[in-house]
Amino acid sequence: MPFTPKAAVKEVQDLTHLATRAFLGSFRRPFYFRDILEQMDKIGVGSVAVVMLTGFFTGSVLTLQSASSLAAFGAKGLTGRLVAISMVRELGPVLASLMLAGRVGSGIASELGSMIVTEQINAMRALGTDPIKKLVVPRIIATTTMLPLLTIVANTIGLMGGLFVAVYVLGINGTVYLSSAWDGLTYTDVLGGLLKPLVFGASVAIVGCHCGLRTHGGTQGVGQSTTQSVVAASILILFFNLILTKLIWPPV
Amino acid sequence: MIEPILEMRDVVKSYGENSVLKGVSFQVRRGETKIIIGGSGSGKSTLLKLAMGLEKPDEGQILIESEDITKMRERDLARVRMKIGMVFQESALFDSMTVRDNVAYQLHEKGTHAEEVESRVRQNLGFVGLEDAIEKFPAELSGGMKRRVAIARALAGEPNIMFYDEPTAGLDPITSRKINQLIITLRDLKSVTGVFVTHRMRDAFTLASQYAVSDNGNVEFRNEGQVLCIANTRFLMLRDGKIIFEGPDEILRRSNDEYIKRFLA
Numbered sequence: 001m002p003f004t005p006k007a008a009v010k011e012v013q014d015l016t017h018l019a020t021r022a023f024l025g026s027f028r029r030p031f032y033f034r035d036i037l038e039q040m041d042k043i044g045v046g047s048v049a050v051v052m053l054t055g056f057f058t059g060s061v062l063t064l065q066s067a068s069s070l071a072a073f074g075a076k077g078l079t080g081r082l083v084a085i086s087m088v089r090e091l092g093p094v095l096a097s098l099m100l101a102g103r104v105g106s107g108i109a110s111e112l113g114s115m116i117v118t119e120q121i122n123a124m125r126a127l128g129t130d131p132i133k134k135l136v137v138p139r140i141i142a143t144t145t146m147l148p149l150l151t152i153v154a155n156t157i158g159l160m161g162g163l164f165v166a167v168y169v170l171g172i173n174g175t176v177y178l179s180s181a182w183d184g185l186t187y188t189d190v191l192g193g194l195l196k197p198l199v200f201g202a203s204v205a206i207v208g209c210h211c212g213l214r215t216h217g218g219t220q221g222v223g224q225s226t227t228q229s230v231v232a233a234s235i236l237i238l239f240f241n242l243i244l245t246k247l248i249w250p251p252v
Numbered sequence: 253m254i255e256p257i258l259e260m261r262d263v264v265k266s267y268g269e270n271s272v273l274k275g276v277s278f279q280v281r282r283g284e285t286k287i288i289i290g291g292s293g294s295g296k297s298t299l300l301k302l303a304m305g306l307e308k309p310d311e312g313q314i315l316i317e318s319e320d321i322t323k324m325r326e327r328d329l330a331r332v333r334m335k336i337g338m339v340f341q342e343s344a345l346f347d348s349m350t351v352r353d354n355v356a357y358q359l360h361e362k363g364t365h366a367e368e369v370e371s372r373v374r375q376n377l378g379f380v381g382l383e384d385a386i387e388k389f390p391a392e393l394s395g396g397m398k399r400r401v402a403i404a405r406a407l408a409g410e411p412n413i414m415f416y417d418e419p420t421a422g423l424d425p426i427t428s429r430k431i432n433q434l435i436i437t438l439r440d441l442k443s444v445t446g447v448f449v450t451h452r453m454r455d456a457f458t459l460a461s462q463y464a465v466s467d468n469g470n471v472e473f474r475n476e477g478q479v480l481c482i483a484n485t486r487f488l489m490l491r492d493g494k495i496i497f498e499g500p501d502e503i504l505r506r507s508n509d510e511y512i513k514r515f516l517a
Contacts, residue, residue, distance in 0.1 A: 118342060122344065125306055126306065127405075128361060129361055
């Protein structure tokens with residue numbers, strides 16, 4: 001499909017429509033608690049390793065980079081503060097979400113896409129189930145609740161990785177690193193840093209479901225939907241990140 | 253007159269430029285089996301999807317047990333669909349679930365008690381002769397077995413009417429016969445109303461000319477022979493989105509229409 005303004009508006013409209021239907025559907029019977037738990041396990045627990053690795057490497061590299069810049073001003077002791085703020089406000093939420101867009105968003109799109117292509121979604125409807133409630137709502141709830149938790153994991157491991165590099169590579173005192181990290185953070189940072197993944201998580205799941213459910217054209221279509229879901233979710237994450245950052249931490 | 257279980261009135265449907273159904277009207281009465289035949293792309297499968305409410309017609313009305321489903325919301329449609337069992341072309345089994353969970357799906361949705369679910373699942377799998385496959389996943393089954401599980405799944409909710417979308421497509425003659433005999437058994441011994449979509453005339457005529465009798469629990473299949481119209485089956489032929497024939501097989505065979513003659517040849 002060529003990318004035209006009209007197509008873009010249509011896309012946004014479809015996404016909003018799906019999100020609204022899912023939102024309203026989540027308050028009406030029947031509730032699929034088992035499916036929600038299953039998805040939480042698959043999406044949340046299943047992504048812990050990936051998110052830990054992401055956090056560790058990001059925290060470490062951030063420490064390496066910022067320490068050398070700060071050393072130029074004789075402020076090497078503030079490394080912890082800079083790493084903590086960057087991790088909690090930006091890199092933790094954004095990178096964890098991007099990893100989830102790749103791992104979970106694509107998974108959702110390809111799973112639902114395959115179900116469309118093999119008529120399983122139609123079969124589900126034929127058996128009297130609303131696929132929005134049975135498939136979309138559990139995935140949105142699971143991703144939206146799990147991503148903030150995963151972000152906490154990423155942030156914690158990131159700070160640990162930073163500490164490890166600070167102490168063993170850069171020779172910064174561990175207590176200095178941690179206390180400057182602690183001093184640097186405010187409640188706004190922590191809460192804002194948790195609001196972001198909430199929004200990102202919803203975006204990843206809704207985009208994944210939307211791309212999956214509008215799949216057409218066989219196996220090739222499934223591949224296309226999967227790719228589109230990752231691209232669209234990543235762009236949305238970066239876009240919402242800009243907006244949220246502007247709102248939560250208004251420039252002084 | 254018996255109230256029709258499914259009725260279409262002047263149904264029109266098109267996809268973009270491509271108009272698939274151009275004003276189709278017919279009725280299916282309780283206990284009857286309607287065989288819808290026609291070439292590829294004549295709108296047969298679309299007809300079933302519309303009747304199931306999976307898609308909406310552009311014009312016309314579709315009534316299931318006198319309820320117009322064309323204006324219904326998805327939420328209300330779910331209730332109507334519970335009355336219908338559908339066997340999809342490629343079975344469309346849920347491949348993440350075992351055969352047991354596939355057949356039990358609708359019962360779970362209705363919140364049926366676990367013991368009853370198990371007994372109904374076994375009963376329906378027994379009917380299609382697949383009780384041994386209960387723990388298997390769809391990927392482990394052959395095409396014919398999948399079709400039979402799909403029939404069992406559709407039957408589990410005790411529907412008032414069954415839709416079969418080319419249930420024998422891609423199957424060998426022996427397996428096809430087994431599927432056809434299941435459908436005949438349902439029609440004659442369990443009085444299940446059916447709509448059977450196919451382009452294979454062989455299957456269509458088997459359905460129209462054979463009937464099942466129960467002899468102390470043993471199901472036997474007999475040919476109609478010279479006794480006309482025992483099998484409660486009517487044909488409906490579609491061509492380019494229009495009905496060009498409606499009636500029993502005896503009349504279809506004697507038709508003078510060039511297209512029908514070619515189709516039957």
